[in-house]
Amino acid sequence: MLSKILKHRKNIRQYMRYMRQSLTVKQQYNASIQISHLACNYTLIRKAKNIAVFLPFDGEINTYPFILKLWLNNQKVFLPIINSVHNKTLLFAHFTSKSILYCNQYKxxxxxxxTQDIISTSDLDVIIVPLVAFDKxxxxxxxxxxxxxxxxxxxxxxxxxxVGFAYNFQLVHNIPKQYWDISLPVILTPDQISFFGS
Known part of the structure; x- marks a missing residue:
C-alpha cells in the first residue's frame, strides 16, 4: 500500500514539473503578474510586516513581481535558507534590493x-510556500x-x-497524504484565492 502511495506521489511530481517547465516565458510572466496582484490585495498579506517568500526554481511561479510590490509597500521580505547545521530545517534571512545571491546545493x-539578518520563524506573519501540486x-x-x-x-x-502559490493546472483531484504532510489554509493561483479548513 505504501509503495503504491509513494509511486502515485512520484508520478504527480513528474507530471507537474513537466507541465511547469513547458510554460512559455510569456505564460510564466502573465501568471506571476496575476498572482502578485491577487496576493497584494489579500488583506492578511497586505497588513503583514514580515513575509517569507521563495525564489522561483524548476518552473515555479515567479515571485519577483510580488517581492517588488512588497518592497514598495515597505514590507520586509525574508528568503528561505537551508540550515547547514540542522538538516531539513529552514532559516529565513532578510532580503533587500542590495542582497547578494548564490546558488545552493539544490541550485x-x-x-x-x-546572523543579524535571520528572523525567528515565529516573528514571520506570512510564509509564501512553493508546491508541486495541491488538491481541493x-x-x-x-x-x-x-x-x-x-x-x-x-x-x-x-x-x-x-500561503501556497501555484498555477491553476497544479490542482489535482486527490493527493495521497503522508503523516508528515502539512496542508495549507490558503492557496493562490492566477485566477483565485482558495481557502481550506486546515
Missing amino acids: IFEPYFH TGARLGMGGGFYDICLKDWRKKNILP
Missing part, C-alpha cells in the same frame, strides 16, 4: 547573510525534501499564515 538561490482539501505536495512540512509543523501556535 536554488539564497542570500549571503549575517488544501493538501500540498512539495518537491519531496520535507523542508516546508517541518517548518510549518506548528504554524497555528506560532500564528503564522502559510
Whole structure:
C-alpha cells in the first residue's frame, strides 16, 4: 500500500514539473503578474510586516513581481535558507534590493547573510510556500525534501499564515497524504484565492 502511495506521489511530481517547465516565458510572466496582484490585495498579506517568500526554481511561479510590490509597500521580505547545521530545517534571512545571491546545493538561490539578518520563524506573519501540486482539501505536495512540512509543523501556535502559490493546472483531484504532510489554509493561483479548513 505504501509503495503504491509513494509511486502515485512520484508520478504527480513528474507530471507537474513537466507541465511547469513547458510554460512559455510569456505564460510564466502573465501568471506571476496575476498572482502578485491577487496576493497584494489579500488583506492578511497586505497588513503583514514580515513575509517569507521563495525564489522561483524548476518552473515555479515567479515571485519577483510580488517581492517588488512588497518592497514598495515597505514590507520586509525574508528568503528561505537551508540550515547547514540542522538538516531539513529552514532559516529565513532578510532580503533587500542590495542582497547578494548564490546558488545552493539544490541550485536554488539564497542570500549571503549575517546572523543579524535571520528572523525567528515565529516573528514571520506570512510564509509564501512553493508546491508541486495541491488538491481541493488544501493538501500540498512539495518537491519531496520535507523542508516546508517541518517548518510549518506548528504554524497555528506560532500564528503564522502559510500561503501556497501555484498555477491553476497544479490542482489535482486527490493527493495521497503522508503523516508528515502539512496542508495549507490558503492557496493562490492566477485566477483565485482558495481557502481550506486546515
